[in-house]
């Protein structure tokens with residue numbers, strides 16, 4: 001039966017494919033296609049894991065039998081019996097084998113797929129006691145996964161296995177149709193691992209439009225919808241679904257008519273993109289001759305190639321924290337960071353690269369697990385520069401690495417989340433120290449321009465101080481909106497109030513641009529607002545000449561710049577600023 005789910009539009013067009021539903025806690029279990037020749041190896045892996053768990057249970061049963069009846073909890077014995085029974089359940093075993101043989105899923109993926117199928121059957125049971133046995137099944141699967149992770153196997157147990165999709169298989173149903181991922185939540189680093197993976201679209205239950213997970217999805221130019229509430233419960237494994245990333249709609253089990261309509265839309269989207277590529281080689285100059293810098297936001301050094309291909313005239317934001325995520329056990333050392341930054345700098349072939357110092361915390365935990373223990377208000381907590389300043393040796397390592405990369409091309413350094421003079425002073429002192437250390441050690445390094453992100457209202461309101469200490473400013477509208485309006489950007493329940501066109505937000509943005517220009521300092525916008533074509537004319541009218549966005553958005557914004565007569569937009573922009581409902585003027 002066809003039904004639709006509504007969430008938040010991340011963009012990227014239309015994806016049509018079969019759903020792969022991944023349970024929240026298991027998102028970082030490997031999902032990849034195996035070669036047809038590896039089917040037996042995979043079945044053997046699951047068989048060995050099952051044998052190991054059964055053996056462990058028999059051992060437990062034995063030790064229980066040695067206890068006196070008084071010491072033996074009756075429930076424990078019954079629980080072991082249930083678990084043993086489930087482990088030997090034919091449906092579980094057969095389903096897993098079928099998914100490996102017919103669909104060429106790796107063992108873990110096959111196991112999780114079958115868990116989903118059986119879990120739904122438990123959910124539908126009338127008897128409450130039987131329904132609750134689903135928990136036992138989940139525990140069994142958890143045990144099997146743990147044993148498999150411990151097994152020597154050349155496949156990585158992380159999502160990164162998805163980054164190297166196997167050639168499309170012909171014999172398996174699911175291997176030659178597009179797959180779309182449906183999950184409760186994905187961390188930004190999980191999402192990044194999906195780049196060039198097997199999934200052609202994403203749906204998550206939670207997340208805001210400018211959550212970092214959405215940002216990474218947008219950077220991939222793949223259709224995605226976040227904040228679609230109960231999607232991971234309502235969509236079933238293998239359901240056909242349509243993701244309309246521009247409307248924020250997910251259609252499950254579409255009828256042939258709906259399917260045909262969306263296939264048409266999909267073709268139209270691809271056509272429009274092709275059309276836009278005509279402006280790739282043109283410089284971004286408005287009708288009245290203003291040159292506008294369109295820069296790229298990147299997450300990894302090798303994104304530089306995509307940035308160049310999109311016609312970006314530099315990198316306006318390299319989110320360096322993606323080098324740090326999932327590395328809690330060992331953060332990248334100076335050499336590793338230096339090589340990564342150098343790769344980006346060389347990749348941009350002489351165009352400037354703005355490297356932002358690490359911004360972890362809030363919805364970008366260093367490690368997924370940290371999320372669970374995070375503080376009550378992580379967005380207001382130890383994040384970005386605050387985090388860096390708590391560990392000067394770690395911060396110095398990054399500063400040195402960036403300075404060394406500057407020996408290979410133009411580099412700018414951007415500091416996130418500043419609000420206090422003390423933070424500015426400490427940062428500058430550490431930067432001076434990093435230079436002295438490099439001089440002493442004789443390692444080559446280059447000059448950098450130092451910039452501040454304006455993303456906390458306190459910074460926007462004390463701009464004169466920032467302009468005194470920094471060479472340039474970059475407005476982080478995602479956080480500026482979050483902190484001005486007190487809306488958690490990652491929380492879909494308040495996403496309707498996350499309003500880029502709120503008069504207070506526009507006022508702070510406008511004043512920052514005006515003040516920076518008055519003092520002859522470059523101001524850019526690197527938040528999602530920069531890539532939103534409905535805001536381009538306003539930002540141009542307010543005097544912005546530097547926009548940094550996902551490479552996939554550059555051509556559309558360039559088209560808007562080419563069509564703009566900025567001289568005529570200035571008065572209109574002031575009118576928008578003064579309006580109590582600016583959005584009504586922007587839409588037109």
Ligand code: PEP
Pocket residue numbers: 215317319359455475476477478479480526527528
């Ligand atoms: C911003 O806040 O607008 C920004 C660009 O930084 P991030 O999205 O990484 O917080």
Ligand code: MG
Pocket residue numbers: 416455476478479
């Ligand atoms: Mg920010």
